Structure formats: structure tokens, C-alpha cells
Amino acid sequence: MTTRATGTPPAAAYGGEAAGAAPAAQVRPPVDWPPHSPKPKSLRPQADCTADTAGGITIDVRVSEGQAAASGMARAVEGGAALLLRRRGGGEGPEDTVRLPLGPAGTEGVMRAVLPSIMTLPEGRWDAFLAVAEAEPQRLRSGLNDLRSLVDRVPRQGRTWLGVRIPYATKYGNLTVRSWLRWPHAEAGQLHVEDGLMRLRGVLFGARLDSGARIEARPRDGGPAVCSPVAPEVRAPGRPGGRTAWKTGAEPEAATGFTAELQLAALGPGHRVWDLWLRPDGDAGPVRIARILDDIPDKRLIFSYPPQRVTDAGGERTVRPYYTLDNDLSLRVCLSDA
Amino acid sequence: MHIAFLINSGYGMGGTIRTTYNLASKLAEQHDVEVVSVFRYRDRPFFDPGPGVRLRSLVDMRRHSPHYAGDDPQHALHARVFPDCDGRHPQYSALTDRRIGEYLAATEADVVIGTRPGLNAHIARQTRRGPARLGQEHLTLATHSARMKLMLRDTYPRLDAVTTVTEADARDYRRILRLPGVRVEALPNSVPAPQVGPADSSGKWVVAAGRLAPAKRYDVLIRAFAGVVAERPDWGLRIYGNGRERDGLRALIDELGLYNHVFLMGPAHPIEAEWAKGAIGAVTSSLESFGMTIVEAMRCGLPVVATDCPHGPGEIIRDGSDGLLVPTGDVPAVTGALLRLMNDDALRQRMGRTALAASARFDPAHVAARYEDLLTQLVNRRGATVHRARAALLSGAYAAKDALCARRIALQGGQA
Numbered sequence: 001m002t003t004r005a006t007g008t009p010p011a012a013a014y015g016g017e018a019a020g021a022a023p024a025a026q027v028r029p030p031v032d033w034p035p036h037s038p039k040p041k042s043l044r045p046q047a048d049c050t051a052d053t054a055g056g057i058t059i060d061v062r063v064s065e066g067q068a069a070a071s072g073m074a075r076a077v078e079g080g081a082a083l084l085l086r087r088r089g090g091g092e093g094p095e096d097t098v099r100l101p102l103g104p105a106g107t108e109g110v111m112r113a114v115l116p117s118i119m120t121l122p123e124g125r126w127d128a129f130l131a132v133a134e135a136e137p138q139r140l141r142s143g144l145n146d147l148r149s150l151v152d153r154v155p156r157q158g159r160t161w162l163g164v165r166i167p168y169a170t171k172y173g174n175l176t177v178r179s180w181l182r183w184p185h186a187e188a189g190q191l192h193v194e195d196g197l198m199r200l201r202g203v204l205f206g207a208r209l210d211s212g213a214r215i216e217a218r219p220r221d222g223g224p225a226v227c228s229p230v231a232p233e234v235r236a237p238g239r240p241g242g243r244t245a246w247k248t249g250a251e252p253e254a255a256t257g258f259t260a261e262l263q264l265a266a267l268g269p270g271h272r273v274w275d276l277w278l279r280p281d282g283d284a285g286p287v288r289i290a291r292i293l294d295d296i297p298d299k300r301l302i303f304s305y306p307p308q309r310v311t312d313a314g315g316e317r318t319v320r321p322y323y324t325l326d327n328d329l330s331l332r333v334c335l336s337d338a
Numbered sequence: 339m340h341i342a343f344l345i346n347s348g349y350g351m352g353g354t355i356r357t358t359y360n361l362a363s364k365l366a367e368q369h370d371v372e373v374v375s376v377f378r379y380r381d382r383p384f385f386d387p388g389p390g391v392r393l394r395s396l397v398d399m400r401r402h403s404p405h406y407a408g409d410d411p412q413h414a415l416h417a418r419v420f421p422d423c424d425g426r427h428p429q430y431s432a433l434t435d436r437r438i439g440e441y442l443a444a445t446e447a448d449v450v451i452g453t454r455p456g457l458n459a460h461i462a463r464q465t466r467r468g469p470a471r472l473g474q475e476h477l478t479l480a481t482h483s484a485r486m487k488l489m490l491r492d493t494y495p496r497l498d499a500v501t502t503v504t505e506a507d508a509r510d511y512r513r514i515l516r517l518p519g520v521r522v523e524a525l526p527n528s529v530p531a532p533q534v535g536p537a538d539s540s541g542k543w544v545v546a547a548g549r550l551a552p553a554k555r556y557d558v559l560i561r562a563f564a565g566v567v568a569e570r571p572d573w574g575l576r577i578y579g580n581g582r583e584r585d586g587l588r589a590l591i592d593e594l595g596l597y598n599h600v601f602l603m604g605p606a607h608p609i610e611a612e613w614a615k616g617a618i619g620a621v622t623s624s625l626e627s628f629g630m631t632i633v634e635a636m637r638c639g640l641p642v643v644a645t646d647c648p649h650g651p652g653e654i655i656r657d658g659s660d661g662l663l664v665p666t667g668d669v670p671a672v673t674g675a676l677l678r679l680m681n682d683d684a685l686r687q688r689m690g691r692t693a694l695a696a697s698a699r700f701d702p703a704h705v706a707a708r709y710e711d712l713l714t715q716l717v718n719r720r721g722a723t724v725h726r727a728r729a730a731l732l733s734g735a736y737a738a739k740d741a742l743c744a745r746r747i748a749l750q751g752g753q754a
Binding site: 048144145146147148151152190191192194239240295296301302303304305306 | 533534535537541542543567571572573574588592595597598599601602603604608610611614615
């Protein structure tokens with residue numbers, strides 16, 4: 001069994017960029033603690049995930065003969081086994097637990113559960129367990145995740161929400177599903193930093209851009225935002241590696257490409273972390289800019305941008321775009337003499 | 339047949355361990371197979387040895403274990419049987435000398451297989467009369483130091499067979515070491531069929547995987563990709579793996595302004611799901627004793643662009659048919675080969691299909707069958723040739739001694 005997370009996780013577990021320089025405001029997710037009374041790893045059942053293009057996931061739980069005996073899998077077939085998803089840091093309530101029935105997958109020793117694309121799964125990290133009859137649910141090991149259909153995901157048009165789920169192996173090898181639930185959504189694409197300027201191309205889903213559209217950099221610890229106009233693009237920009245360009249057009253639900261530029265010197269030295277939002281028009285609510293439409297559960301270490309040096313009356317500092325633990329786009333300001 | 343593999347550690351995550359388990363588990367379908375790990379640092383092996391494969395260890399290094407042997411006074415003494423030219427020598431000791439020796443003197447196996455030069459030396463020197471002795475070379479003779487080559491020359495005549503992973507290396511062994519009475523065979527590493535379906539080649543990712551080590555020359559690949567992006571900005575490059583070159587490669591990506599196109603992905607396990615997301619595999623090493631990742635990519639249906647470095651790539655890829663070979667270190671040639679495949683969908687797809695079919699020859703079933711043939715022959719001829727082999731040992735020893743002066747020049751080709 002797994003003990004639910006309490007307290008502060010060890011910092012080393014998330015030792016990302018600029019270790020030690022991370023601002024106190026940065027939120028770390030509850031950690032996936034290792035099992036306290038570990039069953040031998042190989043005796044724990046393993047799950048393979050296959051993602052489909054619509055956002056659904058098929059989860060095959062593999063149980064070998066020895067494991068079947070150990071995990072009571074034989075009983076499971078008759079007794080009704082289920083795949084349990086528990087939101088990390090959540091309570092025991094129904095909103096933090098999802099129970100998916102496990103049925104035969106057509107292969108001996110394999111049981112299948114489906115997380116359908118039409119089901120909404122609130123944002124968060126969902127730990128996967130095998131629940132058999134009355135026994136304590138067992139944490140599932142992560143096996144082979146075939147996520148090729150997520151590599152450049154094109155959200156289905158005509159929805160009123162966007163659900164993204166990326167299964168991944170935790171650092172202890174357990175299966176967790178990272179979920180986002182957003183609408184409208186501003187997806188970050190190519191990002192360039194040069195000459196004191198950040199230029200971002202992206203795609204907006206579920207909202208229209210009007211002439212008052214702007215990008216907003218907001219200090220995480222509060223304070224006035226720095227704004228800059230956003231230009232719509234006739235063609236949504238593709239991303240390197242993309243199979244298809246995002247569909248754009250006149251329909252209200254269609255995606256809209258955008259380009260935004262931000263003068264990095266405008267981000268004063270008084271705040272360390274600035275979160276990036278897109279405000280599609282004068283009245284509409286702001287949309288957090290994130291990168292979630294691909295197969296990478298954690299962007300921080302993979303999407304890295306060179307720091308830009310800025311010098312003005314506020315002193316010398318470097319500004320660097322980065323993805324947060326939730327894959328939202330932010331900017332970090334570091335004082336050079338600090 | 340009772341087959342025993344002797345390995346430095348069967349609990350870690352190296353390439354030798356993986357390929358040994360691939361082979362062992364296949365052989366275990368027909369034979370009695372054990373893997374004897376000199377050291378044990380973990381409770382459980384990182385890779386599953388496979389059904390029917392027994393894993394045991396000789397020196398328990400787990401501090402919490404009641405059999406912990408790390409504080410044995412003998413373990414503080416330098417190894418003498420394990421040769422000091424093998425890079426693992428500092429880990430070995432009088433204790434490992436004794437434990438390995440005791441195991442080899444008592445083994446019930448019909449054939450004992452060593453997996454690195456130092457252990458092959460143990461097998462040559464300490465195996466009791468009876469079992470056939472096979473030494474595997476997972477690297478290459480050419481990259482061994484001159485001292486290592488002299489050691490191999492002195493000890494390998496007491497083996498029955500030496501296997502290399504390429505024909506080129508087998509030729510080096512025959513030509514440079516001239517081991518009398520010892521069979522030298524090239525038997526490639528095996529790669530099982532992936533558990534995911536093959537890539538459909540419609541994506542626009544080039545995928546590379548391996549330790550971020552200097553010999554992998556990922557700097558060549560990244561520089562070559564700068565040329566690619568100039569013409570095909572719709573393609574990207576993913577490099578999987580970790581290693582000490584990471585920071586340097588990161589800086590190179592930023593310097594070339596490729597941070598929207600080239601990504602250091604970190605390690606991935608299992609890697610096959612990542613190959614399946616790609617459309618082209620890439621290897622730009624300066625040395626590949628075999629080229630495991632080339633085979634892995636091909637087994638997922640990717641055509642691979644690889645440098646024709648010593649020794650593996652040229653024996654895996656048939657240039658122009660199931661992949662492309664380019665001169666080692668030649669950045670424009672790598673760019674050109676990648677663009678050729680990107681700009682010709684039909685060619686890329688055809689090569690991908692050919693690669694998928696051609697790489698089946700590295701299936702553990704095929705490689706294990708070739709091993710089985712060799713092992714059966716060694717075991718059968720063992721009784722008849724035991725005396726001759728011992729005679730060969732003596733003459734070999736003298737020959738080696740005589741040859742030392744005369745041959746030193748030939749042997750000194752390698753890296754120190």
C-alpha cells in the first residue's frame with residue numbers, strides 16, 4: 001500500500017533548474033512517497049497505457065502467474081476488480097477518486113480498463129492502484145506507455161472543454177496520470193528569446209482574439225501586470241515534429257494562432273516569478289498560457305531557453321522563460337549581483 | 339546443456355546486462371541457464387533476467403544483508419587473478435579472486451561464458467577440467483590498451499572460443515591475437531521485438547538514444563541538425579539519455595538557437611515507446627562496438643542515419659537499403675542524409691519497412707540459435723580435444739612469451 005502524501009517532499013526530488021535559487025513562492029506538488037512496506041517490486045502488478053488521439057487512455061494491467069497468486073488476481077476475475085485513480089494531495093471524497101472497472105483484455109493475464117475521452121478528470125496527478133475485492137488497493141507499476149498519438153495532439157473541435165491526460169512513471173516506477181482540464185486554452189508553441197525580447201507563437205482554443213487582445217505577465221506575488229499586444233495569425237503555426245497543422249478558420253470554436261512579443265526589460269527587479277496569461281479581448285477573462293498538447297508530462301527540464309541579460313535603471317538581471325511543474329509558462333528574473 | 343554466464347553485476351542497468359539476459363532467457367527455453375553475478379549491490383535486478391534464468395551472486399555488497407562481504411579483510415587486498423588492465427580492477431579483490439575461483443573449480447556447468455576480459459581471464463585460468471570455456475568480447479580489441487592485449491594473448495589460448503559482436507572485430511582477433519586452437523566467432527547482440535507497434539513514419543521527429551558520452555558525438559548530430567532546420571523547420575530532434583556531456587550539449591543547442599527544435603529528453607525506459615514516436619533514427623558516434631540503438635530503432639521500423647564508425651553500424655545497416663551510412667564526424671553528410679529521408683516520404687517509408695524486416699535477424703531467437711550451435715559444438719568436441727587444448731596452452735604460453743618482443747609493435751595499436 002502507499003501512504004498518502006503529507007508534509008513537505010524532499011527538495012532533491014524536484015531538483016530542477018537553478019537549484020537553491022528557486023523562489024519560495026514556487027509550489028511543489030505533493031510527492032509520490034515510496035511504498036513503506038514494499039512488496040517485492042516484481043510481485044506488484046504492472047500497467048501499460050495506450051493513449052488515443054481523442055484523449056482517452058486504455059490501461060492494461062499485466063499480472064504474471066506468481067503475481068496473480070500474490071495479488072489475488074484469480075479472485076479478481078470473479079470478484080470484480082477495478083483500477084483506482086486517486087488524486088494526489090486530495091481527500092477520500094468522490095471528487096478525488098475515480099474507479100474504472102477492469103475487464104478481460106482478450107489476453108491471458110491481462111485486464112483492461114478504459115479512461116474515456118468524454119470523461120472529465122479534474123486537474124492534478126492521479127496515482128493508479130489495482131483494487132481487488134476488499135483487499136487494500138495496490139499501487140501499480142508503470143510498464144510501457146504508448147503515447148505516440150499525443151505527440152502533436154490536435155484537440156477535437158466542438159467541445160466545451162479540453163481534457164489532457166499524460167500517463168507517466170514516477171521516480172519510483174509507479175503509474176500516475178497527469179491531467180489538465182481547461183477551456184479556453186492557450187497553447188504555447190515556438191518561443192524565441194533574443195535582443196531583450198521574448199517572442200511567443202501559440203494557438204488559442206475556445207475563444208476569439210479581438211483587437212484588444214494582449215499578453216499579460218503577472219508577478220506571482222502580486223502587483224501590476226506587464227501587458228503587450230497580441231497579433232492573430234492567419235495560419236496557426238505548426239510546431240517542429242508536428243504531423244498536422246492545427247485547424248483554423250472562421251468557426252467560433254476553431255483554433256486561432258497568435259504571436260506575442262514581450263520586452264523583458266519591462267519585468268522589473270522587484271518580482272522574481274512572472275506568470276504569462278493571454279487576455280483574448282478587453283472583457284474576457286484571462287487564459288493561462290501552457291504547453292500541454294503533447295506527450296511530455298514534465299516540460300521543465302526538456303524545454304529550456306537561454307537566459308536573457310537585461311540592464312536598465314533597475315540594475316542588471318537575467319530573465320528566462322520556463323515551464324512550471326504544471327507546464328504553465330512563466331518567466332524567472334534573477335538579479336545578477338544577488 | 340547447463341550454461342553459466344559470469345558477469346560483473348547482474349543487478350545494474352548496463353548494456354552488457356541487458357544483452358546477457360536477452361540471450362540467457364532465450365537459451366533457458368531449452369537449457370538449464372544460470373547467471374552468476376560477481377557482485378550484488380541491489381536486492382532486485384534492474385532488468386528482469388527472464389523466466390527460467392537463475393540469478394545468483396558471489397560477493398554480497400548490500401550493507402543491510404546478513405551475508406554482506408564488503409568488510410571482509412580479503413576484500414581490502416588487491417586482486418591478482420582478475421587482471422589489473424581491466425578497468426574494473428579496483429572493484430575486485432583477493433576475495434573476488436577466491437570466490438570466483440571456488441565457483442569455477444566446482445561448477446557443474448557444461449559451458450561457462452565470461453562477459454568481460456577480466457572475467458574471461460578468470461575462466462581461462464580457474465575453470466575446472468570439463469566445462470567448455472567461452473569468452474565474450476562486448477567492446478572491441480582495437481580499443482583495448484596494449485597491456486590488455488598482451489593479457490588477452492597470454493590467457494585466451496586457454497579458452498575454447500571467443501565471441502565478438504562484429505565480424506570486423508573477429509577479424510582483428512584472428513589477425514592480431516592469433517589464438518591457437520581457439521574458435522573466434524562473431525555473434526551479434528540481440529534485441530527483442532518491441533512490445534509496441536512499429537512507427538508509421540508519418541511523424542517528423544528524428545530520434546537518438548544513448549549515454550550522453552563523448553564517443554557518441556551528439557555535438558555532430560546537433561550541428562548537423564542546424565543545417566536540417568534551415569531547410570525543414572517542421573522537423574525536430576529528440577535525444578534520449580543522460581551523461582556528463584549534457585551541460586555542454588545544452589549550451590550548444592542554445593548557442594545554435596535550436597532550442598525549439600532539439601530536445602534533451604533525459605533517460606527513458608523502456609525506450610521502444612520513444613522510437614515508435616519517431617520517423618528517423620540517428621547515430622553519429624565515433625565508435626560503436628556494436629550499435630544496439632541502431633537495431634532497436636530498426637526493430638521499431640525506423641530507417642537509421644549512422645556514421646560508418648568502427649565497428650558495428652556498417653554490419654547492421656545496408657547503406658541505401660534499410661538506412662544510410664555517412665563518414666564519421668562529417669556534419670554536412672549527416673545533414674544531407676537526414677534531409678534526403680525527410681524530403682522523400684516514399685523512400686523513408688520503404689527504408690523503414692526494409693529496416694523492420696532486416697532487423698529481425700537480431701531477434702534473440704536467431705542469435706540464441708547461433709549460440710546454441712556454437713555451444714553444442716564446443717561441448718561435444720571438448721572431451722576429444724582436451725589434451726590438445728592443454729598442449730596448445732603450453733605452446734601458446736611460450737609463443738606468447740617469444741612473441742612479446744616481436745609482436746609488441748603490432749599489439750600497441752590500441753588506446754592506452
